Amino acid sequence: MNAYLLKNGRILDPAQRLDMRGDLRMREGRIAEIAPTLTPEVGETVVDCTDCWIAPGLVDIHVHLREPGQSYKETLQTGGAAAVAGGFTSVCCMPNTDPPLDSSTLVREIQERARRESPCKVYVVAALTQGMRGEVPCDYHALKQAGAIACSDDAFPVQSAEVMRRAMLGCAAYDLPVVTHCEDKTLSEGASMHAGAVSARLGLKGAPSSAETVQIARNALLAQETGCHLHIQHLSTAMGMELIRFFKAQGVRVSTEVSPHHLLLIDAACADFDTDAKMNPPLRSEADRAALTQGVLQGVIDCIATDHAPHAPFEKAQPFPAAPFGILGLETALGCVLLWNSQLPDPLEPLQIVNLLSTAPARLMGLPAGMLQVGAPADVVVIAPNLSWRVNPAELRSRSRNTPFKGWELIGRARYTFVDGALMHSTD
Ligand SMILES: [Zn+2]
Ligand SMILES: [Zn+2]
Structure with a gap:
Protein backbone atom coordinates (compact mmCIF):
# COMPACT_ATOMS: atom_id res chain seq x y z
CA MET A 1 0.00 0.00 0.00
CA ASN A 2 0.97 3.62 -0.50
CA ALA A 3 3.33 2.73 -3.32
CA TYR A 4 2.88 5.02 -6.30
CA LEU A 5 4.59 5.42 -9.63
CA LEU A 6 4.03 8.82 -11.23
CA LYS A 7 4.49 8.30 -14.97
CA ASN A 8 5.50 10.63 -17.75
CA GLY A 9 5.31 14.02 -16.06
CA ARG A 10 7.49 17.13 -16.18
CA ILE A 11 9.54 16.68 -13.00
CA LEU A 12 10.47 20.02 -11.48
CA ASP A 13 12.78 20.42 -8.50
CA PRO A 14 14.35 23.86 -8.02
CA ALA A 15 16.51 22.47 -5.19
CA GLN A 16 18.35 20.23 -7.70
CA ARG A 17 17.72 22.48 -10.73
CA LEU A 18 15.90 19.49 -12.14
CA ASP A 19 13.52 19.99 -15.07
CA MET A 20 13.04 16.73 -16.94
CA ARG A 21 10.40 14.50 -18.41
CA GLY A 22 10.16 11.27 -16.53
CA ASP A 23 8.81 9.08 -13.76
CA LEU A 24 8.91 9.34 -9.98
CA ARG A 25 8.49 6.45 -7.59
CA MET A 26 7.25 6.79 -4.01
CA ARG A 27 7.63 3.97 -1.56
CA GLU A 28 7.19 3.73 2.21
CA GLY A 29 6.51 7.43 2.45
CA ARG A 30 9.69 8.47 0.68
CA ILE A 31 10.84 9.41 -2.79
CA ALA A 32 12.44 6.18 -3.98
CA GLU A 33 13.54 6.85 -7.55
CA ILE A 34 13.49 9.43 -10.34
CA ALA A 35 14.36 8.43 -13.91
CA PRO A 36 13.30 9.03 -17.52
CA THR A 37 11.48 5.66 -17.47
CA LEU A 38 10.65 3.35 -14.60
CA THR A 39 8.91 -0.01 -14.92
CA PRO A 40 5.85 -0.54 -12.69
CA GLU A 41 6.34 -3.03 -9.87
CA VAL A 42 3.88 -5.37 -8.23
CA GLY A 43 1.53 -3.61 -5.84
CA GLU A 44 2.29 -0.16 -7.22
CA THR A 45 -0.43 2.27 -8.29
CA VAL A 46 0.50 3.91 -11.58
CA VAL A 47 -0.57 7.54 -12.01
CA ASP A 48 -0.53 9.00 -15.51
CA CYS A 49 1.00 12.48 -15.32
CA THR A 50 1.01 13.33 -19.03
CA ASP A 51 0.90 17.12 -19.54
CA CYS A 52 1.35 17.62 -15.79
CA TRP A 53 4.08 18.91 -13.54
CA ILE A 54 5.45 16.71 -10.77
CA ALA A 55 6.73 19.08 -8.12
CA PRO A 56 7.61 19.17 -4.45
CA GLY A 57 4.45 19.81 -2.42
CA LEU A 58 3.73 23.52 -2.13
CA VAL A 59 4.67 25.31 1.09
CA ASP A 60 2.63 28.18 2.55
CA ILE A 61 4.50 29.94 5.34
CA HIS A 62 1.56 32.23 6.22
CA VAL A 63 -1.81 30.73 7.10
CA HIS A 64 -4.38 31.18 9.85
CA LEU A 65 -5.85 27.85 10.94
CA ARG A 66 -7.90 29.50 13.74
CA GLU A 67 -7.31 26.85 16.39
CA PRO A 68 -7.52 26.99 19.29
CA GLY A 69 -10.58 29.09 19.94
CA GLN A 70 -12.09 30.00 16.57
CA SER A 71 -13.03 26.66 15.04
CA TYR A 72 -16.21 28.19 13.60
CA LYS A 73 -13.92 29.91 11.03
CA GLU A 74 -11.50 27.03 10.31
CA THR A 75 -10.01 23.98 11.98
CA LEU A 76 -6.76 22.08 11.68
CA GLN A 77 -8.75 19.52 9.70
CA THR A 78 -10.61 21.87 7.31
CA GLY A 79 -7.61 24.16 6.88
CA GLY A 80 -5.42 21.14 6.15
CA ALA A 81 -7.99 19.84 3.67
CA ALA A 82 -7.99 23.24 1.93
CA ALA A 83 -4.19 23.10 1.86
CA VAL A 84 -3.87 19.72 0.16
CA ALA A 85 -6.69 20.64 -2.27
CA GLY A 86 -4.55 23.64 -3.22
CA GLY A 87 -1.42 21.50 -3.65
CA PHE A 88 0.16 22.46 -0.32
CA THR A 89 1.79 19.77 1.80
CA SER A 90 3.31 22.03 4.48
CA VAL A 91 1.90 25.17 6.07
CA CYS A 92 3.02 27.49 8.86
CA CYS A 93 0.18 28.57 11.12
CA MET A 94 0.06 31.98 12.78
CA PRO A 95 -0.32 32.46 16.53
CA ASN A 96 -3.20 34.98 16.65
CA THR A 97 -5.61 32.39 18.00
CA ASP A 98 -7.64 32.38 21.20
CA PRO A 99 -5.58 32.04 23.33
CA PRO A 100 -2.51 33.17 21.34
CA LEU A 101 0.27 30.60 20.79
CA ASP A 102 2.72 32.26 23.17
CA SER A 103 3.76 29.28 25.32
CA SER A 104 5.59 26.01 24.77
CA THR A 105 2.52 24.12 26.03
CA LEU A 106 0.27 25.61 23.35
CA VAL A 107 2.88 25.13 20.61
CA ARG A 108 3.23 21.45 21.54
CA GLU A 109 -0.54 21.00 21.74
CA ILE A 110 -1.18 22.41 18.25
CA GLN A 111 1.64 20.34 16.74
CA GLU A 112 0.32 17.14 18.33
CA ARG A 113 -3.27 17.85 17.32
CA ALA A 114 -2.21 18.77 13.77
CA ARG A 115 -0.37 15.45 13.40
CA ARG A 116 -3.63 13.65 14.15
CA GLU A 117 -6.17 15.96 12.53
CA SER A 118 -4.59 17.77 9.58
CA PRO A 119 -4.01 16.09 6.21
CA CYS A 120 -0.97 18.36 5.62
CA LYS A 121 2.09 19.10 7.74
CA VAL A 122 1.67 22.03 10.10
CA TYR A 123 4.55 24.09 11.51
CA VAL A 124 3.90 26.59 14.25
CA VAL A 125 4.89 30.25 14.22
CA ALA A 126 4.70 31.22 17.87
CA ALA A 127 3.90 34.67 19.25
CA LEU A 128 6.66 37.28 19.46
CA THR A 129 5.35 38.90 22.66
CA GLN A 130 3.33 37.56 25.56
CA GLY A 131 -0.37 37.64 24.71
CA MET A 132 0.67 39.43 21.47
CA ARG A 133 0.33 42.61 23.50
CA GLY A 134 3.59 44.06 22.20
CA GLU A 135 4.99 44.60 25.68
CA VAL A 136 6.97 41.61 26.95
CA PRO A 137 9.01 39.28 24.71
CA CYS A 138 8.19 35.56 24.94
CA ASP A 139 10.48 32.83 26.26
CA TYR A 140 12.13 32.08 22.91
CA HIS A 141 14.27 29.27 24.25
CA ALA A 142 11.16 27.41 25.45
CA LEU A 143 9.29 28.10 22.20
CA LYS A 144 12.20 26.82 20.10
CA GLN A 145 12.51 23.71 22.29
CA ALA A 146 8.80 23.07 21.79
CA GLY A 147 9.23 23.14 18.01
CA ALA A 148 8.23 26.69 16.99
CA ILE A 149 9.91 27.57 13.68
CA ALA A 150 9.62 31.37 13.94
CA CYS A 151 7.95 34.10 15.98
CA SER A 152 5.40 36.72 14.94
CA ASP A 153 2.63 38.90 16.34
CA ASP A 154 1.26 39.17 12.75
CA ALA A 155 -2.04 41.09 12.99
CA PHE A 156 -0.91 42.80 16.20
CA PRO A 157 2.44 44.26 15.16
CA VAL A 158 4.74 45.42 17.94
CA GLN A 159 4.44 49.22 18.08
CA SER A 160 7.34 49.91 20.44
CA ALA A 161 10.72 49.95 18.71
CA GLU A 162 12.39 49.16 22.01
CA VAL A 163 10.31 46.02 22.57
CA MET A 164 10.91 44.93 18.97
CA ARG A 165 14.65 45.39 19.41
CA ARG A 166 14.66 43.17 22.51
CA ALA A 167 12.46 40.59 20.78
CA MET A 168 14.88 40.51 17.83
CA LEU A 169 17.89 40.03 20.10
CA GLY A 170 16.09 37.17 21.84
CA CYS A 171 15.05 35.46 18.63
CA ALA A 172 18.52 35.89 17.09
CA ALA A 173 20.00 34.03 20.07
CA TYR A 174 17.90 30.97 19.21
CA ASP A 175 18.02 31.39 15.43
CA LEU A 176 14.27 32.00 15.19
CA PRO A 177 13.19 34.20 12.26
CA VAL A 178 11.28 37.31 13.35
CA VAL A 179 8.23 37.40 11.10
CA THR A 180 6.51 40.77 10.93
CA HIS A 181 3.32 42.32 9.66
CA CYS A 182 4.57 45.88 9.21
CA GLU A 183 1.98 48.42 10.28
CA ASP A 184 2.27 51.60 12.29
CA LYS A 185 -1.12 51.63 13.99
CA THR A 186 -1.04 55.38 14.55
CA LEU A 187 -1.21 55.78 10.77
CA SER A 188 -3.82 53.09 10.07
CA GLU A 189 -6.19 53.58 13.01
CA GLY A 190 -9.80 53.10 11.91
CA ALA A 191 -8.89 52.35 8.29
CA SER A 192 -10.68 49.63 6.37
CA MET A 193 -8.92 49.93 2.99
CA HIS A 194 -6.05 51.68 1.17
CA ALA A 195 -6.06 55.49 1.28
CA GLY A 196 -6.55 56.76 -2.26
CA ALA A 197 -9.10 57.88 -4.82
CA VAL A 198 -11.29 54.81 -4.28
CA SER A 199 -11.48 55.21 -0.48
CA ALA A 200 -12.24 58.92 -0.93
CA ARG A 201 -15.09 58.15 -3.33
CA LEU A 202 -16.53 55.44 -1.07
CA GLY A 203 -16.21 57.62 2.01
CA LEU A 204 -14.15 54.96 3.78
CA LYS A 205 -11.17 55.72 5.98
CA GLY A 206 -7.98 54.54 4.31
CA ALA A 207 -4.54 53.46 5.54
CA PRO A 208 -1.71 55.27 3.72
CA SER A 209 1.22 53.30 2.30
CA SER A 210 3.38 54.86 5.01
CA ALA A 211 1.55 52.74 7.62
CA GLU A 212 3.48 49.83 6.10
CA THR A 213 6.71 51.47 4.94
CA VAL A 214 7.50 53.24 8.22
CA GLN A 215 7.58 49.88 10.02
CA ILE A 216 9.45 48.09 7.23
CA ALA A 217 12.21 50.68 7.57
CA ARG A 218 12.17 50.53 11.38
CA ASN A 219 12.22 46.74 11.50
CA ARG A 253 19.19 39.49 6.74
CA VAL A 254 15.77 40.44 5.44
CA SER A 255 13.36 38.41 3.34
CA THR A 256 9.82 38.98 2.17
CA GLU A 257 6.71 37.38 0.76
CA VAL A 258 3.87 38.64 -1.43
CA SER A 259 0.33 37.26 -1.55
CA PRO A 260 -1.41 36.16 -4.77
CA HIS A 261 -4.12 38.76 -4.13
CA HIS A 262 -1.65 41.64 -3.99
CA LEU A 263 -0.27 40.48 -7.35
CA LEU A 264 -3.70 40.33 -9.00
CA LEU A 265 -6.00 42.86 -7.33
CA ILE A 266 -6.05 46.58 -6.52
CA ASP A 267 -8.19 48.81 -4.28
CA ALA A 268 -10.84 49.14 -7.00
CA ALA A 269 -11.97 45.63 -5.95
CA CYS A 270 -13.53 47.31 -2.88
CA ALA A 271 -15.65 49.61 -5.06
CA ASP A 272 -18.97 47.86 -4.44
CA PHE A 273 -18.21 47.43 -0.73
CA ASP A 274 -17.37 43.73 -1.23
CA THR A 275 -16.03 42.72 2.19
CA ASP A 276 -14.27 39.76 0.50
CA ALA A 277 -11.86 42.41 -0.84
CA LYS A 278 -11.13 43.67 2.67
CA MET A 279 -7.80 42.51 4.06
CA ASN A 280 -4.81 43.90 5.90
CA PRO A 281 -2.55 45.15 4.42
CA PRO A 282 -5.18 46.40 2.00
CA LEU A 283 -5.27 46.07 -1.77
CA ARG A 284 -3.38 49.10 -3.02
CA SER A 285 -2.88 51.03 -6.27
CA GLU A 286 -2.07 49.71 -9.72
CA ALA A 287 1.41 51.24 -9.35
CA ASP A 288 1.94 49.19 -6.18
CA ARG A 289 0.64 46.02 -7.84
CA ALA A 290 2.92 46.53 -10.85
CA ALA A 291 5.92 47.18 -8.56
CA LEU A 292 5.26 43.96 -6.61
CA THR A 293 5.22 42.05 -9.89
CA GLN A 294 8.61 43.57 -10.75
CA GLY A 295 9.78 42.70 -7.22
CA VAL A 296 9.06 39.04 -7.88
CA LEU A 297 10.67 39.07 -11.33
CA GLN A 298 13.78 40.82 -10.01
CA GLY A 299 14.13 38.51 -7.01
CA VAL A 300 13.64 41.22 -4.38
CA ILE A 301 10.57 39.31 -3.23
CA ASP A 302 11.64 35.87 -2.07
CA CYS A 303 8.44 33.87 -2.14
CA ILE A 304 4.67 33.77 -2.33
CA ALA A 305 2.51 33.13 0.76
CA THR A 306 -1.27 33.35 0.97
CA ASP A 307 -2.16 34.85 4.38
CA HIS A 308 -5.09 32.40 4.29
CA ALA A 309 -7.50 34.08 6.71
CA PRO A 310 -10.90 32.40 7.00
CA HIS A 311 -13.86 34.32 8.45
CA ALA A 312 -17.43 33.09 8.84
CA PRO A 313 -20.13 34.36 6.45
CA PHE A 314 -21.96 36.24 9.24
CA GLU A 315 -18.77 38.16 10.04
CA LYS A 316 -18.12 39.16 6.42
CA ALA A 317 -21.83 40.08 6.01
CA GLN A 318 -21.31 43.14 8.21
CA PRO A 319 -20.93 46.63 6.71
CA PHE A 320 -17.49 47.20 5.18
CA PRO A 321 -15.94 49.17 8.07
CA ALA A 322 -17.10 46.57 10.64
CA ALA A 323 -16.22 43.38 8.73
CA PRO A 324 -12.99 41.59 9.74
CA PHE A 325 -9.83 41.79 7.59
CA GLY A 326 -8.75 38.72 5.64
CA ILE A 327 -9.50 36.33 2.79
CA LEU A 328 -9.01 32.66 1.93
CA GLY A 329 -5.90 31.74 -0.01
CA LEU A 330 -4.94 28.07 0.07
CA GLU A 331 -7.26 26.71 -2.62
CA THR A 332 -6.87 29.56 -5.10
CA ALA A 333 -3.16 30.38 -4.72
CA LEU A 334 -1.79 28.13 -7.46
CA GLY A 335 -4.50 29.10 -9.96
CA CYS A 336 -4.01 32.79 -9.16
CA VAL A 337 -0.23 32.64 -9.52
CA LEU A 338 -0.42 30.81 -12.85
CA LEU A 339 -3.07 33.27 -14.05
CA TRP A 340 -0.84 36.19 -13.01
CA ASN A 341 2.12 34.53 -14.73
CA SER A 342 0.12 34.01 -17.95
CA GLN A 343 -0.47 37.77 -18.11
CA LEU A 344 3.23 38.66 -17.97
CA PRO A 345 4.89 39.70 -21.24
CA ASP A 346 7.74 37.34 -20.38
CA PRO A 347 6.28 34.63 -18.10
CA LEU A 348 8.38 32.85 -15.49
CA GLU A 349 9.56 29.31 -16.16
CA PRO A 350 7.75 26.46 -14.35
CA LEU A 351 10.86 25.89 -12.23
CA GLN A 352 10.69 29.51 -11.00
CA ILE A 353 6.99 29.17 -10.16
CA VAL A 354 7.67 26.03 -8.13
CA ASN A 355 10.53 27.81 -6.40
CA LEU A 356 8.30 30.73 -5.35
CA LEU A 357 5.58 28.43 -4.00
CA SER A 358 7.65 25.63 -2.51
CA THR A 359 11.45 25.58 -2.42
CA ALA A 360 12.10 29.22 -1.48
CA PRO A 361 9.53 29.47 1.35
CA ALA A 362 10.69 26.11 2.79
CA ARG A 363 14.30 27.32 2.82
CA LEU A 364 13.39 30.67 4.40
CA MET A 365 11.75 28.97 7.37
CA GLY A 366 14.18 26.05 7.51
CA LEU A 367 11.51 23.43 6.77
CA PRO A 368 12.33 19.89 5.59
CA ALA A 369 10.27 20.44 2.43
CA GLY A 370 10.36 21.97 -1.04
CA MET A 371 12.51 19.34 -2.75
CA LEU A 372 12.31 15.98 -4.54
CA GLN A 373 15.52 14.45 -3.23
CA VAL A 374 15.60 10.65 -3.35
CA GLY A 375 15.19 9.47 0.24
CA ALA A 376 13.30 12.60 1.30
CA PRO A 377 9.70 12.43 2.56
CA ALA A 378 7.38 12.04 -0.43
CA ASP A 379 5.55 15.36 -0.23
CA VAL A 380 4.65 15.71 -3.88
CA VAL A 381 2.08 17.55 -5.96
CA VAL A 382 0.93 16.75 -9.49
CA ILE A 383 -0.19 19.96 -11.17
CA ALA A 384 -2.26 20.43 -14.31
CA PRO A 385 -0.69 23.77 -15.29
CA ASN A 386 -3.02 24.68 -18.16
CA LEU A 387 -6.32 23.59 -16.68
CA SER A 388 -8.89 26.42 -16.54
CA TRP A 389 -11.37 26.21 -13.71
CA ARG A 390 -13.96 28.48 -12.16
CA VAL A 391 -13.86 29.30 -8.44
CA ASN A 392 -17.10 28.21 -6.78
CA PRO A 393 -16.98 29.11 -3.07
CA ALA A 394 -19.54 26.37 -2.29
CA GLU A 395 -17.01 23.76 -3.42
CA LEU A 396 -14.12 24.93 -1.22
CA ARG A 397 -12.78 22.61 1.49
CA SER A 398 -12.22 25.49 3.86
CA ARG A 399 -14.83 26.02 6.54
CA SER A 400 -15.23 29.62 5.33
CA ARG A 401 -16.18 31.15 1.98
CA ASN A 402 -14.51 34.59 1.94
CA THR A 403 -12.73 34.78 -1.40
CA PRO A 404 -12.61 37.78 -3.74
CA PHE A 405 -11.91 35.31 -6.56
CA LYS A 406 -15.45 33.86 -6.51
CA GLY A 407 -16.54 33.26 -10.10
CA TRP A 408 -13.02 33.89 -11.47
CA GLU A 409 -11.55 31.63 -14.10
CA LEU A 410 -8.12 30.57 -12.82
CA ILE A 411 -5.39 28.63 -14.62
CA GLY A 412 -3.75 25.56 -13.15
CA ARG A 413 -4.80 23.20 -10.39
CA ALA A 414 -3.42 20.49 -8.14
CA ARG A 415 -4.60 17.12 -9.45
CA TYR A 416 -2.99 14.90 -6.82
CA THR A 417 -1.35 15.83 -3.54
CA PHE A 418 0.76 13.31 -1.63
CA VAL A 419 1.93 13.79 1.94
CA ASP A 420 4.58 11.31 3.11
CA GLY A 421 3.67 9.21 0.09
CA ALA A 422 -0.04 9.01 0.99
CA LEU A 423 -2.63 10.39 -1.45
CA MET A 424 -4.38 13.20 0.45
CA HIS A 425 -6.11 14.92 -2.48
CA SER A 426 -7.24 13.81 -5.91
CA THR A 427 -9.45 15.44 -8.52
CA ASP A 428 -10.28 12.04 -10.10
ZN1 LIG B 1 -0.88 40.29 8.68
ZN1 LIG C 1 -1.71 36.91 8.53
Missing part, protein backbone atom coordinates in the same frame (compact mmCIF):
# COMPACT_ATOMS: atom_id res chain seq x y z
CA ALA A 220 14.99 46.48 8.90
CA LEU A 221 17.11 49.00 10.81
CA LEU A 222 16.61 47.01 13.99
CA ALA A 223 17.41 43.77 12.18
CA GLN A 224 20.66 45.32 10.98
CA GLU A 225 21.63 46.13 14.56
CA THR A 226 20.50 42.86 16.13
CA GLY A 227 21.50 40.44 13.36
CA CYS A 228 18.19 38.59 13.44
CA HIS A 229 16.59 37.11 10.34
CA LEU A 230 13.71 39.48 9.60
CA HIS A 231 10.95 38.13 7.39
CA ILE A 232 8.42 40.72 6.24
CA GLN A 233 4.93 39.39 5.65
CA HIS A 234 2.50 40.20 2.83
CA LEU A 235 4.38 43.09 1.23
CA SER A 236 1.87 45.49 -0.36
CA THR A 237 3.63 48.72 -1.34
CA ALA A 238 6.03 49.80 -4.09
CA MET A 239 8.11 51.84 -1.62
CA GLY A 240 8.24 48.91 0.81
CA MET A 241 9.69 46.81 -1.97
CA GLU A 242 12.35 49.46 -2.70
CA LEU A 243 13.24 49.61 1.01
CA ILE A 244 13.74 45.85 1.10
CA ARG A 245 15.90 46.06 -2.02
CA PHE A 246 18.00 48.72 -0.26
CA PHE A 247 18.41 46.79 2.98
CA LYS A 248 19.25 43.56 1.13
CA ALA A 249 21.99 45.45 -0.71
CA GLN A 250 23.31 46.54 2.70
CA GLY A 251 23.65 42.90 3.67
CA VAL A 252 20.78 42.91 6.18
